[in-house]
Amino acid sequence: MLGKGPGMDATGKLSILADAAKYDASCSSSGSARDNTPGGLGNGAVGGICHSWAADGRCVSLLKVLLSNACVYDCAYCVNRRSNDVPRAGFEPEELVRLVIDFYKRNYIEGVFLSSGVLGCPDHTMERMIRVAKTLRVRERWNGYLHLKAIPGSSAELVEEAARWADRVSVNVELPSQASLARVAPDKTPAAIFGVMRALARASGFEPRKVLPAAGTPGRLALPAPTESAAEPAPIYAARLEPPVGRSVMAARKGRPREPGSAILPAGQTTQLVVGASPESDATILTLAENLYLAYDVRRVYYSAFVPAGLDPRVPALPGPPLLREHRLYQADWLFRFYGFRADEILGPDRPNLDADLDPKCAWALRHLDRFPIDVNHADYLELLRVPGIGPRSASRIVKARAGARLMPESLKALGVVMKRAAFFITCSGAVPSLPGSSRRPVPDASYARAALTDGARRALAPLQMEFDWGEP
Amino acid sequence: MDYRAEPATLAHDGSWPGFLCACAEALNASEPVPRVVDADAPVGLFESRIAVARDDGRAAALWDRLTIKAGAPAMRIVLEAFLSERPDARADTASVLRRLRREGAAALRDLADPIVLSVDKAATRARREAERTTGIARFSELADGSWYAPLEPGCDVLPLVADHFAARFRPMRFALHDLRRGRAVLHEPGRPWLLTDGFSLKRVEPDEDAGPGAIDSAMLASDELRIRDLWRRYFAATAIEGRLNPGLQAAHIPKKYWKLLTEMRRG
Known part of the structure; x- marks a missing residue:
């Protein structure tokens, strides 16, 4: 055969x-x-x-x-x-x-x-x-x-x-x-x-x-x-x-x-x-x-x-591969390797599964609002990495750029910061950035914040993924 | 020379040494520093343009001086920015050299300066295009045992990728052909690679219908078409049906690149 x-x-x-x-x-x-x-x-x-x-x-x-x-x-x-x-x-x-x-x-x-x-x-x-x-x-x-x-x-x-x-x-x-x-x-x-x-x-x-x-x-x-x-x-x-x-x-x-x-x-x-x-x-x-x-x-x-x-x-017999779940797991995995997160910071016994609408870093930040906003002109590299919308590349650019001059909100976008998300969590030596395309002040615990921070992953991937009932564990 | 009378510009011939000579001239000038422009660019109404002659010795001398001051990694960024062919990248690169000469490599870290940021972005663009090219160049074996890869890169990447291919395909005699710019990297085993302008693949019989980079089948090695077909089979079989996502595919490899990709075309 x-x-x-x-x-x-x-x-x-x-x-x-x-x-x-x-x-x-x-x-x-x-x-x-x-x-x-x-x-x-x-x-x-x-x-x-x-x-x-x-x-x-x-x-x-x-x-x-x-x-x-x-x-x-x-x-x-x-x-x-x-x-x-x-x-x-x-x-x-x-x-x-x-x-x-x-x-x-x-x-x-x-x-x-x-x-x-x-x-x-x-x-x-x-x-x-x-x-x-x-x-x-x-x-x-x-x-x-x-x-x-x-x-x-x-x-x-x-x-x-x-x-x-x-x-x-x-x-x-x-x-x-x-x-x-x-x-x-x-x-x-x-x-x-x-x-x-x-x-x-x-x-x-x-x-x-x-x-x-x-x-x-x-x-x-x-x-x-x-x-x-x-x-x-x-x-x-x-x-x-x-x-x-x-x-x-x-x-x-x-x-x-x-x-x-x-x-x-x-x-x-x-x-x-x-x-x-x-x-x-x-x-x-x-x-x-x-x-x-x-x-x-x-x-x-x-x-x-x-x-x-x-x-x-x-x-x-799933109707399709659980792609959204896979995507969120990869995002969490990235947080281990490049952002200094531990698994027990991302999930715990009381929160067994990742949020379908938010990337794991946004979800973490919204649970830890007492740590924000942080000042991009003073926060160290690891603190910058915890900000939604700032990744390893933009964090190191911020550290480089601020050595020359104090950063203002306008200069952040050019450094690769995604202001749509970061605006909720940062200041620039006291100056609060504005939300791109919006007249609202970025207040992370406001009712609209969660919607503003939701990414498109569920829309792109969820039609292919349906819930499966595993019954009682 | 005294450039102060009017807004002067320094024109170069578009070549890398020519550009460096114009930069050398600009570095010697006093404020306001004349802009460095491509000789092809239209002349402004009040512009007084001075053509700077290409002098390879002068270009090399400037390059060496700046490399000592700023270091090789910084100068690589300068070269990448030049090769990006972005509209303002060359003028911006020329003015960044002034800061490089004064401050060394640290100047390139000042991304809050819009000119430095523009150079950084242009360099990143060329670097990405070069990285992409190392993956998507497709070689065909010719009947004489040599190898030919046609390219249509958005930036002038040949000088950035030649070392990579020469190291990887050391035993192979090959040509990497930039169809858009008519240049090619030629590599013979045991010799350093060579950059040639005005390259074209000899055709047995000109075929008007053949797409860019097409090779007459008479010129191909006997196994070439069979192996291309095997590769297409593999490429089709490796996609998972339950996860088809043409949008994601096109996001990674824009369609403008498809016509030179063996797996995306016939023949």
Whole structure:
């Protein structure tokens, strides 16, 4: 049943294996400054390069394919699960290597994102992917961006070897709780997933931090031991980190400079969570994501709106992918990494889900009006970052510009500040900015403020997302 | 020279060295400083325009002097602003050089000064266009084993992207062709790249109907069309049907760029 040999040509395989790989959200090609080798082809671009944009608006940077979409696992959210009736195909390693070089020389792609269905056992599958990686790097002397997907449960040795050839290796957490993982992806265990994450953290020189059971939750469950990582305790999802806690992801990263020139895993590891295939709240998802950033030095957590792929009773029959929810989660994730927010500042037990109408920073600011307005001529960089309408770029421009002259409200727009939002939260040495296109004074607790701060995300994304009743938790 | 009598302007020939020579002249002038203009710009009624001759040695000397004073990153911004081809960017860049000479790189941080801000914005524009170009240039393999990529960038980005492509495609013999400006970066393995004016791809038989950058199929390597087709297949397969969003796609890659993108056209 595998489309190999004379039955299927490269064109047919490419269509099937690209189609099967597209639900992985990661397409980033950043973080690596791999040099071209003498006589070799290609290099890394630290900032990453987008080469095109697909009809769904997502950037196309990497050739994202599976080595094979035949899979012995049966994960309910996944189009390639063994119980799903789809055509199956697999690349011969040589075919794939040829394709990568042909595309790369035409500047179609920045590199490859190679994943695979599980063939036989995890280690066997990893070995096949590593063979392709090694051929590209050694025989073809190719130095483009290589992202390998690790299979949960692979041995630490193979994970380390993958890390030697790749710029980035990732393993997907997929479901935000142990119970959901057991129900939706019965062949994967937390220990198998987090074991790989630990090996990846170590490969890039980061000693993973110990994850303790969250206070007030039942302890860890007995889990079947995965290969090689049996000696380590299996972490559980609802977890808290060993002290010191209370540091934001941004603060924790300050002491860990990135090394894009590193030979091993210059772009680190990432992971992905499927959103909407299970009943966890945004607070659960964001707390888990923050722990992954802090415990394993994950570079990015991707949130992938669950796209119903055929009928499977273990996952909800959503009318469409929950794109608005995914969008708000990404906004919150940005607040971790670039704005110095902690997960418990964004959401908590009393507020389990993100606001549909406001971006998470606006929502936070409206809950903390006692901290505003702030004076842009005196506030430090971190305080500026907390202002809706001011981002890292405009905040650093403000700090630069005010060294020369005192800033007045009129000069802020040119520095990139979105005055429509910022006007509610700032002064310029006492001068209150006016609201663009309005004669009203910007008063953040006025009745019209919330409407003025509402962004267009719900209008753009919500028609595609309907509420699903999960019943009683 | 004494420019004080009337509002004088200094005209350059549009080239980068020519522009720097006009800037050098302006830096030598006393207040009020004459504006630096493109020789193509219409002459104002009361304008007294002085053409400054291009002198590559003089241009290089000014460049070196300013680089010592302000540092290479600041001078990169100056070059980017010049290449942006924004209406006032060159005149503004010329007057910013005066501050650069006096204050060094710090001058470029004073974004409260509208001239500095204008230069910063122009430079950002050219830098973004160059970044975009590194992604959307599409090479075709020709029958002789060389590679050809036609471009129509909004800014004059060739000098900004040549290093990138030369490093990445070191073993390849290639031409990056700016169709709009008729210039090309030519790269031979083992040699530094070269910028050539008045470049055109030789055509086997001129085809009036072919779009810009089109190549006669007789000139293409035998596998070229098959690989283009594979890429189109991949591009179509990688979009998620449940999330189609043509508006977002067009926001990222405006349609004016589509005609040179393999995945957006036939053939």
